[in-house]
Amino acid sequence: MLAPATSSGTNTLRSVEQQINQLQTLRHRRRPFLPFPTPWEQAYLQHRQQRFLEVDFAMMLIGMVLYLSFAWADWVFGGDQSMWMIAVRAMLTLALLLLALHLRQQQSARLIPMTAIGIALVGCSIVAFTTQLEGSIRFAYHIGIIPVQVFAMVLLRNSVRSFLTCSLAMLGVYIFTAWWLDEQASNAVEAALLSLRPLFILFWLLLIILGTYLALAMERVSRLEFVQNRALELEAQRQQHLVEQLHQLSITDGLTGIANRRQFELRLQEEWQRARRYGQWLSLLMIDVDDFKAFNDTLGHPSGDAALRQVAAQLHSVCQRSGDVCARYGGEEFVLLLADTPAEAAHALAERVRQLVLALDICHPASKRAWLSVSVGVASRQVDGSDSAAALLRQADQALYQAKRQGRNQVCLAASSVSS
Numbered sequence: 001m002l003a004p005a006t007s008s009g010t011n012t013l014r015s016v017e018q019q020i021n022q023l024q025t026l027r028h029r030r031r032p033f034l035p036f037p038t039p040w041e042q043a044y045l046q047h048r049q050q051r052f053l054e055v056d057f058a059m060m061l062i063g064m065v066l067y068l069s070f071a072w073a074d075w076v077f078g079g080d081q082s083m084w085m086i087a088v089r090a091m092l093t094l095a096l097l098l099l100a101l102h103l104r105q106q107q108s109a110r111l112i113p114m115t116a117i118g119i120a121l122v123g124c125s126i127v128a129f130t131t132q133l134e135g136s137i138r139f140a141y142h143i144g145i146i147p148v149q150v151f152a153m154v155l156l157r158n159s160v161r162s163f164l165t166c167s168l169a170m171l172g173v174y175i176f177t178a179w180w181l182d183e184q185a186s187n188a189v190e191a192a193l194l195s196l197r198p199l200f201i202l203f204w205l206l207l208i209i210l211g212t213y214l215a216l217a218m219e220r221v222s223r224l225e226f227v228q229n230r231a232l233e234l235e236a237q238r239q240q241h242l243v244e245q246l247h248q249l250s251i252t253d254g255l256t257g258i259a260n261r262r263q264f265e266l267r268l269q270e271e272w273q274r275a276r277r278y279g280q281w282l283s284l285l286m287i288d289v290d291d292f293k294a295f296n297d298t299l300g301h302p303s304g305d306a307a308l309r310q311v312a313a314q315l316h317s318v319c320q321r322s323g324d325v326c327a328r329y330g331g332e333e334f335v336l337l338l339a340d341t342p343a344e345a346a347h348a349l350a351e352r353v354r355q356l357v358l359a360l361d362i363c364h365p366a367s368k369r370a371w372l373s374v375s376v377g378v379a380s381r382q383v384d385g386s387d388s389a390a391a392l393l394r395q396a397d398q399a400l401y402q403a404k405r406q407g408r409n410q411v412c413l414a415a416s417s418v419s420s
């Protein structure tokens with residue numbers, strides 16, 4: 001029967017519509033940050049990853065090359081400390097490169113948080129270098145933290161959380177180190193530079209505030225774009241479900257849930273053509289409920305409807321093969337189209353159908369048999385170019401008429417079926 005398929009389609013449609021409504025609510029939220037429910041958050045991270053992966057990865061490589069290239073400064077100004085500073089630079093760059101390559105290959109959504117950790121480590125390494133250097137040159141290393149902060153602004157532009165965590169971690173380490181070491185100036189220039197440190201921290205803070213604002217705006221745009229794309233995808237799914245449902249409705253009988261006459265006529269033409277191509281047998285059973293007007297008149301139309309549904313279910317149960325079609329032809333008349341089935345097999349099946357309906361034990365007070373029964377007309381032919389599907393239908397109808405004339409509750413095989 002077609003009805004259950006339609007109801008599962010309705011459930012899917014409802015779930016798609018619920019998601020569209022949820023997305024609409026999200027879209028109209030005024031808050032600067034747009035968090036998603038967990039499954040969508042995962043999908044969003046994946047989407048962001050795919051969109052920016054290549055461009056961000058190139059930027060990371062540039063950052064690593066720049067960081068490593070400053071080994072020359074360690075070599076020239078590092079004095080006794082130069083070797084370990086270069087070693088730290090090289091090892092950190094190598095570790096970050098391997099990690100970035102791995103996460104890129106995995107298409108992992110952790111690339112952004114890992115980038116934040118990597119940038120924070122680079123920043124901390126520069127703070128560590130400043131603690132080891134002697135003389136005024138160490139203040140050039142202090143300034144070196146600013147390009148790192150700018151890289152954080154660029155690479156973490158779509159993730160406020162990662163940007164803030166990374167930036168505040170670097171600033172925190174810097175302030176803590178400055179306070180803990182309590183550096184002393186050895187000349188007037190150093191004293192002037194040390195007195196400028198609060199200003200430096202203030203500039204840095206301004207940079208972080210600016211970066212946070214940019215990241216919030218960029219992330220919001222990126223999330224809204226994701227919501228919009230998802231809504232479009234779901235809308236396309238909704239349209240497709242609606243078209244499928246409409247199609248199902250157009251080929252289904254509303255009362256019984258089996259195929260309707262329209263669908264039967266289409267399938268009859270298809271099966272007729274197929275049988276003609278392969279020279280196969282095609283059989284048609286026309287089934288009519290006996291004395292149904294009297295049934296309705298005595299038990300009422302609702303009981304008549306219920307009886308028709310039960311009969312349809314029995315008929316449907318005998319259609320086992322994919323080429324078989326069970327349809328309501330109209331009123332209390334049904335048809336079974338049996339592909340690749342010769343006359344004897346069709347006759348046997350028709351007899352089974354008749355008995356199955358009797359076995360329903362539906363009481364029919366106005367019938368002389370006392371139980372609801374059907375008459376069946378059977379027409380079969382081995383299809384060639386000499387005849388038409390309409391002729392097969394006519395023959396089945398004539399056989400049904402004969403079954404009615406002979407007293408109902410019986411099966412009649414069309415004469416033409418035997419001679420074929």
Ligand SMILES: Nc1nc2c(ncn2[C@@H]2O[C@H](COP(=O)(O)OP(=O)(O)OP(=O)(O)O)[C@@H](O)[C@H]2O)c(=O)[nH]1
Nearest residue numbers: 288289290291292293294296301304305331332404
């Ligand atoms: N309850 C109900 N009755 C229907 C439906 N479609 C057709 N009928 C009734 O089926 C009856 C068919 O009556 P007839 O064509 O006179 O045939 P019959 O009484 O079955 O007599 P025979 O076919 O000669 O045995 C009519 O009373 C229709 O109203 C339906 O969907 N529901």
